[in-house]
Structures are given as structure tokens and as C-alpha cells.
Amino acid sequence: MANDSPTNPIQSHKGRGAVSNLAGRFVDQVSTRESDGWQLEPEVPERLETVALAEKAKTIIATNKSPDLPFSQSINPYRGCEHGCIYCYARPAHAYMDLSPGLDFETRLFYKPNAATLLEQALRKKNYQCSPIALGSNTDPYQPLEKDKQITRQILETLQRHQHPLTIITKSQLILRDLPLLTEMAQDNLVHVAVSVTTLSNELKRKLEPRTAGPAARLRTIEALGSAGIPTAVMAAPMIPALNDMELESILASAAEAGAIYAAYILLRLPFEVAPLFRQWLAEHYPERAEHVMSLVQQSRGGQDYQSEFGQRQRGTGVFAQLLQQRFRVSCRKLGLNERKLALDCNRFFLPPQPGDQQSLF
Template sequence: MKPIDPTHVSKERRRGRAAMSNRPGRFEPHARERVDDGWMGDLEALAPIRTETNVEQPSTILSRNSSPDLGFDRSVNPYRGCEHGCIYCFARPSHAYLGLSPGLDFETRLTVKPGAPDLLRGEISRKAYRPKPIAFGTNTDPYQPLEREHGITRGCLQVLSEFRHPVTVTTKGTLVERDADILGEMGQAGLARVSISITTLDRALSRSMEPRVPDPARRLRALETLAKAGCPVMVSIAPVVPGLTDHEIEKILVAARDAGADTATMILLRLPLEVADLFREWLAEARPERAGRVMARIRETRGGSDYDAEWGRRMTGEGTYAAMIWQRYGVALSRLGMAGKPKHLRCDLFEVPLGTADQPSLF
């Protein structure tokens, strides 16, 4: 019998996906290996990998963190996994906790949490609860294609609007335009801010690197729509890929400023755990002529390794090349009038409305 490379998934089977392989997660005790025993026929004729959806009914929906690198202490993730399929996504390793692969499973075996709005309502209604901005889009995208069918993110926003609770949203999905009515009203009240993530303006590169994300021009139009609706909008250049996309920083900032962004944020590429191998595989196939240079630049900004998870460095990198990137970014922000920090969202308007389970209405 002839062994088959277990990491190989044909282009036809993974069409529209970024990951090339589907290795078991790091917690799995066994690996699977396909073997051609003569009865399998043409392996290339296997059906394309389709998206599967499962339902999760968690007991809580607010996630807490105490990371010094993050500007929020609580978040909501309506979905696990992300069909956008960005090859560089730092959240891929989280799929290993589900017994799934951070590779193709992360893009194709997704989980929805339809009870999220009701759970959120219950958690922020508690007497001991104290409001601070709740972040959406911190792990997987709240406006990935699943949201069109399930509407979980919109349901959560409706709850937060009812409670006048501050919220931030980070997304690559243009479906966020659908919720401009809620986000615009909340934004005008100082309760909402949206960050649109743009990694590159090169449509072909975007299609390869983040295959199911709307193209960059379309995301800029979404940014403009939200700004016109009255919601403060910023652009997130995340991640910057050294040697591949860092030359676009100024162009992205100009395009976002012209579309209505008032400020920006930036994060250097992170390759934690399984992401490093997945990214190298993609780079070798998608940009073979630049693969060596890009990985060399990445290691130059990470102390000679693929990744450095140290607090204070994991978002920014280190060394001369990283310093040059950040200097260019800072100069461009100042020149474009985008150097100011986003305004703090208001927490003083928060109020548990009458008629909730913990505070029933008298009427």
C-alpha cells in the first residue's frame, strides 16, 4: 500500500480556502494517515470540502481577560471558527480545544451560539454587573457569512442598545453595514465604535490570503457607510506581514481616512502555535518567490523565531525592521491627522431596562 502525504489536500478540494492542510490539533493523541490500498480511485476526484455548522448552547457568553496587551476586559464571540479563512488568523489554535484542526477545520467546521443574546441580557442584568465596553470580533469575526443566516451579532447589539451599554466591533465583514441603524444611533450617543480590518489593498493578494473576506474596496465602502451613519470608525491594519504587505501601510491609511476613518490601529503578524506551519505552507504555494524573504523578515521582528509571545512584544515585534515599520506608521498618522486616540465610550448611560427577569416591570 502506498502512503499518502497526510498534509496534502488538493486544490480542487480546498477551493476558496486558505489552509492547505488539516493536521490534528496539538491535544490529539493520534494522527490520521490516508493510505491508497488500490480501492480509493482518483484521490483528486474527492468532493470539495463544505462548510459544516454545529450549535452550541453555552451557560455564559461574556469572556473575561486581564491581558496587558488588550484594551478591553470582556468580549462576546457568537461563533467558533471563521469561514473568512484568513491564513494568518491568530485564533486558529483555539479550534484545537474542540478536538478539531486549526487548519481546514477552522474554516469549515463552525459553531454558532444562537442563545447568545438572551445570555448576554441575563449577564448584564445582574445587580453586581458594572459596565465597561464589550468587544466583538476579538477571536473570530462576528460578521462572517454565517451571520447573514443566524443574526446572532445583531441580536446582541439590540440587547446592548436597549441597555445603552458601550460596545466595540472589529470585523472584515461588510455585513456590518446591515446594522448601521443600531451602530449609528449608538455611535452618536458615544456608545459604539467599529474597526474595519484591512490588511492589503491588493485584491489578488487578499483573495489568496483571506479567501472569503470581501475585497478591500468593498470594506472601504462599508467603513464609509458606517461613518455616514454617525458611528465612529477606525481602520485596523492587522496584521502587517513584514516583507509582503508592510509597504502598503501609508496607502491603507490614506484610503481609510478618505472613507471616513478618524484613527487607526496596527498589529504586526503573529504566528502562534499551529499558525506558523499553516502560514509557511500558504506562503510557499502562493508567493514562492518571496517566501524566504518574508519568513526572514518575520524572524527579524521576532528575535530570530517565528513568534514571540512575550507580553508587550507579541503585538508589536522588536528589532530594527519592526521599529522602522512603526515609525512609518506614526509619521503617516500624524500627517493624515489620525494620530489621536479614539474617544472613550460612555458607561454612564447604562441602565437595566424595566421588564427584565431581574427587574420586572410594574405595568
């Protein structure tokens, strides 16, 4: 299928992360925009509006057997993400819909209005086995679209009704909308939240994650969650060599001071189309250090932009990756992070009776 979206010109758009609509890997033909020399003034880029489309999902719980992921099942209420984080490893999924993992990923969003209904049906299957469900494993469940659609809220209400455990990872203050509900679930040991803090620099945040909450707002979110008794982690991710890796200790210390009791980190991942998109972004925003950043990335990925093997994709290999891991461990030990293991309660799960259900005789 031909892709009518031009791959050029490469330039930044206010409030957007990607600097092009790079064609997905399944597209056979692409069109490009070339100058014929007659245009005297550069074109003013049109404002990129966000379009939200309903997707009638057939299933809602995704399962995985990845040994380096801390969950076996997850729910993603949305496809695409308006936050616009240039490094997002979920970007390549848009290629399966003949859309660009670049700007399309940030502006052509899909929501699942039947998510709660599908979840209810899945939980009532006779062979269902309860284990914590992860929200936010792909795109942020509290991205701006959630304020209007409230798909994540409906999922939370369904899980609470069934006393089902879950984990959440987000960059958004919008999670505080659901603080009363999450507090109740935490009292029953049913929820754990991780807040992603990539940088403490507002300038870098605006370029790297243009439509996300600022660093100070995320730390306040950690504080509010922790004060409510909700076990809260900081996710220092991704760590990008020569761009934000020098902030690792500061991020962990600030989060611990705010009330985080757990921490994790991930080395920058650049699967499929994310690698060329990230290279374009570097050339646009940090041309003076682009070569150095990618050199360190490749030193940590066996000479490539990315390695997908389990056990390596999250942490990398080589001297830089080993040093980053050592720094993380030392900081956590000094700050008292990760001192106790979190084990959510799966024994509370039950199925409320529905009209027509056979009642117990005892």
C-alpha cells in the same frame, strides 16, 4: 484521541485559506495519506462544504487582563470562521475540540443561539460593572453565517436596550445591515467600529482572506459608517513582512480618505498551529519568497516564529518591527489619524424593569 482527518495532501482549495487539515497540538495520533504509485491521475479534491453546529454556551462574556488589549471584556458569537484568513490567531482554539486549526476551522463552525439570553442574564447580575464589550476580538461577528443566524444582531439589540457601550471589528460589509441601529448608538456615544483592511490587492486578498469582502468594498464600508456619524477606525492588520507591509501607508491613506479617523496595526502573529499552517500556505502560494518572509518574521520575533510576551506579541522587536512602527506613526501624523481619544459612555447603562421586578417608590 486519533485524528482521522488526513494531514496530506497539501494543496489549495477554492475559497479556503488553509492548505491542509493539520492536526491540533493535543492529538496523540495522526493519519496521513500516502501514494502507492498505482494511481495514474491525481485525485480531484472534493468540495469542502461548511457545516454549522449549535453550541449551547454556559457563559457569553469573556474577560481578560491583558495589558496590550484595549478592552477588558468581549463576546464571540461564533467559533471558527468561514472567512478563511490563513493568519488568524483564533485558529488554535479549534484544537481544544479535537478539530484541526486548518480547514476544520473554516468549515466546522459553531454558533451560540442562546447568546442574547446569556448576555441579558450577565448584565442583570448585581456585581456587574459596565465597561465596553468588544465584538470580534476572536472571529468575525459578521462572517457569512451571521446573515442566517443573526446572533450578532440579537447581541446588538440587547446592548442597545441597556444603553451599553461596545466596539466592533470586522472585515464584512454585512455590518451595514445594522447601520440604523449602530447610528442610533453612536449618537449616544455607545459604539466604535474598526474595519480590517489587510491589503489593497484583490489578488493577494483572494489568497490570504478568501471569503472576505474585497478591499474596495471595505473602504466603502468605512465611508458608509463614517458618513452615518459612527467613529470608525482602520485596522491595518496583520502586517506581513515582504508580503503586504509595503502597503501600510497606502492602506492608511485610502482609509483616511474614506472617512476613518482612527488607525491601528498589528505585526503578523503565528501562535501554535498558525505557524506551520502559514508556512504551508507560503510554500503553496509564494514559494519564491517564503524563505525571505519567514526570515523577517523571525528577525522580529527573537529568532522564533512567534513570541507571546505582552508588549511584544502585537508589535514585535528588532529593526524591521521598529521601522514598521515608525512608518505607522509618521503616516498617522500626516493623515490626521488618532488625533483625539475615543471614550465611550458607560454612564448610560441601565436595567429596564422586567415583569416581577420591585418598582421604585420614588
